[in-house]
Amino acid sequence: MATSDDSSTAIGALMAAEVDEQPAVWAEILDNGMSEIAAIAAAIEARQPRFVMLVARGTSDHAALYAKYLVEMLLGLPAGLASPSSVTVYGTRPDLRDVLLVGISQSGGSTDLVTTMAVGRAQGALTLAITNSPGSALDAAAELNLSLHAGTERAVAATKSYTAQLLTLYLLLDRMRGGDGAEARELPALGGEVLGAGLRVRDLAARYRFAQRLVVTGRGLSYPTAREAALKLMETSYVAAQAFSGADLLHGPMAMVDAQIPVLIVLSEGAGGRALAPVVPRLHEAGADVMCVGTSQAVAAATVGIALPAGVPELLSPLVEIIPFQQLALHIAVARGVDPDAPRGLQKVTRTV
Numbered sequence: 001m002a003t004s005d006d007s008s009t010a011i012g013a014l015m016a017a018e019v020d021e022q023p024a025v026w027a028e029i030l031d032n033g034m035s036e037i038a039a040i041a042a043a044i045e046a047r048q049p050r051f052v053m054l055v056a057r058g059t060s061d062h063a064a065l066y067a068k069y070l071v072e073m074l075l076g077l078p079a080g081l082a083s084p085s086s087v088t089v090y091g092t093r094p095d096l097r098d099v100l101l102v103g104i105s106q107s108g109g110s111t112d113l114v115t116t117m118a119v120g121r122a123q124g125a126l127t128l129a130i131t132n133s134p135g136s137a138l139d140a141a142a143e144l145n146l147s148l149h150a151g152t153e154r155a156v157a158a159t160k161s162y163t164a165q166l167l168t169l170y171l172l173l174d175r176m177r178g179g180d181g182a183e184a185r186e187l188p189a190l191g192g193e194v195l196g197a198g199l200r201v202r203d204l205a206a207r208y209r210f211a212q213r214l215v216v217t218g219r220g221l222s223y224p225t226a227r228e229a230a231l232k233l234m235e236t237s238y239v240a241a242q243a244f245s246g247a248d249l250l251h252g253p254m255a256m257v258d259a260q261i262p263v264l265i266v267l268s269e270g271a272g273g274r275a276l277a278p279v280v281p282r283l284h285e286a287g288a289d290v291m292c293v294g295t296s297q298a299v300a301a302a303t304v305g306i307a308l309p310a311g312v313p314e315l316l317s318p319l320v321e322i323i324p325f326q327q328l329a330l331h332i333a334v335a336r337g338v339d340p341d342a343p344r345g346l347q348k349v350t351r352t353v
């Protein structure tokens, strides 16, 4: 395997194994998850929601952001991310009739998500919990449940549960627009190809080993990838990584970019990548070291990078483009002598109110 060390006791062994496991998880969802997904799609269609609200935290919130783009693009419905604090801290009780409220969580255990789901259901929303923990509190609070088929995630840093969330959300929304998930069939093979570049990512980790600050940027469907890449780097390698949409970067924060702050960009095939391309020369003008994960053309225009296989459908690119960043976070942590399986300040189930 490309990411894993030979020894199962090496530091980061749990995270490495779960990064490598992702294509098998996707195959499992495609082989055995489709009928459950079709049943949930039919139950949602029967209620004809007019708005989709997504509620999640951390990595799962990045999957929610991906789903927000998909709802808008595939279903033509408005979608937004909920603010759990408005329910749990400020006690609001919004009118949620005609709303589909989707809670996304690996553990299904965070109190604020469970409360938001229960309140949403009482306020008239159709509620759906998507978790990797069947029977969790979030499942119990929701009317509909969908499981992730990712297998137990033992590493503290979420990796395989994240891409399982992305694929499940894609397949659900694709089904709701009348699709059969055919575009996703090649994903396990493509994921395997991306994992094969793991040694090259390990070399790049040596380059960024001493970085104290990083900027990560992507546009459109790749913006959730940029956010998730930054989170993985912060929690495992303790590097201050800040993510921006390529559009937002130009609205001011560009001023902080210089030769001291490497910029990681996600530039895949499709409209989002084309919209980000004009940012790259601006980064070079600012003297930044630019690492790109994306098309071979974009990698050639950057300082260094990892080229993704050609022909990945843009809607599914977030699944494959996150892999090199997961590997980078793992390898930078290991190069710094930090165990990414035991990050300071993070537990597997995060409980917030």
Ligand code: F6R
Residues within 6 Å of the ligand: 057, 058, 059, 060, 104, 105, 106, 107, 108, 109, 110, 156, 157, 158, 159, 231, 235, 348, 349, 350
């Ligand atoms: C990131 C991570 C956290 C969790 C977040 C949500 O690697 O582990 O950011 O993603 O605490 O947890 P769940 O998905 O269990 O609700």
